[in-house]
Amino acid sequence: MKNVTLRQLRVFVAAARHMHFGKAAQELHLTPPAVSMHIRELEQQVGLPLFERHGKSVSLTLTAEYLLVYARRVLSTLKDAEDALARFRGLQSGRLTIGMVSSAKYFMPRLLAMFREEHPHIELRVVVANREQLAEQLQGSELDLAIMGRPPRELATRGEPFAAHPLGVVCAPDHPLMRGERKPASALAQFGFVIREAGSGTRSAMEEYLREWRVDPRIDQELASNETIKQMVMSGMGVSFLSLHGIGLELRNGLIGVPDIEGLPLVRSWQVVHTSSKVLSPSAEALRYFVLENGEAYLAREFGGLHPMPAEPVSASSAQAAAAERLRRAARQTPPAPPARPAKPAAPSRRAGSAGRG
Incomplete structure (x- = not known):
């Protein structure tokens, strides 16, 4: 060979x-x-x-x-050799491959665009996959960084929380779950669910919630696409459990509802992840630092002020407004036990210098 x-x-x-x-x-x-x-x-x-x-x-x-x-x-x-040599060249250019779970695609592209404004010579390649697939690519050193909810346990990785990540049950605006006051978790057992595929972080979070509250709902369909699931939910073909950061547009326009359910929203954290053994290049360090410094404020600004349009009946509208308020509160929450923020880079300016490992 x-x-x-x-x-x-x-x-x-x-x-x-x-x-x-x-x-x-x-x-x-x-x-x-x-x-x-x-x-x-x-x-x-x-x-x-x-x-x-x-x-x-x-x-x-x-x-x-x-x-x-x-x-x-x-x-x-x-x-690895390329990244090591890049440290001698400094942060003038570079090529990064960033993996993200599908729920992160609703906000990460804008964060990456903001990063490119500061570092226009860094080439960015994006891979969207579920948590299990990203773990495989991290293991194979195919990714520089990954954006996900929880680092894979089967790998030696470094995961750093940068923002709260609320997840919850979603349904059509006129669904029975949207009527009346707060529902017990047991109410979910009578409705059919459209859920994410095995291996996704959203599926894992849903299963954790259902185990904790001892709920065994009927699973009607299993799909790998958030967009398809949202369309099914909005058409009244079932309820689902999704990242609330993925339904901002639909919630603003009154197309989807977030019912007030016992124990929800389930608040996790968004994390920027890389393998522990990997020596990050200056460009990867810069992106990591940028996400840690700007991710929380951006998500709170983007998803913390949702005002859904009125919906009929009035009770559904009231529940939807309450759902928006819960989403605003969740967006402002701090992820549990986050590590200290990284130290600022030693270079005189983030525009010209590389970020320290922190």
Whole structure:
């Protein structure tokens, strides 16, 4: 394999992650034929097939599963070397890969845009996946930083809370849960739920709440898309349990309701996470510091002042207004036992210098 190139390994790892040449091409800014060519050349070097083709999708051969372990290790070592050398160059440029759970996509892109205003020469690549998938990518050193609710327990990671993260039950504005006063948790047992897939942080938080309050609701559907779940909920096809940071637009416009349920909202924390063994590059340190310093204030400003439109009947409107007030309160809460904020960078200005590890 002495003639294998790094480009071939990058294409192979991307294709193995997506199990789809077209999606790998989009990630790498290549054409699908170019991806196929690199895979074919790598298979010639290995002397064995790496993928089994099934129409547009593919699956790994046993040979590919073994090769994938070493390919990730090679690319991870190269990235560590790049980050270490970047510390000598300073914070003039860099390339970062940021992973985020799907609930974070409703606020992180704007935070990243604010960061780019201060550091225009840093290239940002975003990966949206569930908590389990992000853990795998952290383990493979495919991510510089990840934004999630809780760091993966199976990895040695450093997670730093930067803002409160409220989660709760959501339903249609005219749903029975929106009528009247505060409902006991046991009231949820009579309604069908549309929930996130196994492996997501939202699903884990929901299961934790249901166990604590000894509720066994009926599960009607399991979906991997927050947007699809919201559409199902708004159309009256069930209730769900979601991040309240993901329903700001719908709540503002009276399209979705947050009923007053015993024990809710469940307040967790948003955290910026990286593996403990990873030496962060100056650009990754700068982004980490930026999120820790600005994330809480941004979320409180963006989600702390929701004023939903009136809804019928009046009781539902009152409950919706109360839900908005609970969301405002949750947005202002401080996550439990956060560590001390990092020390400010030694450089004279955040615009020109790198952030300290804190």
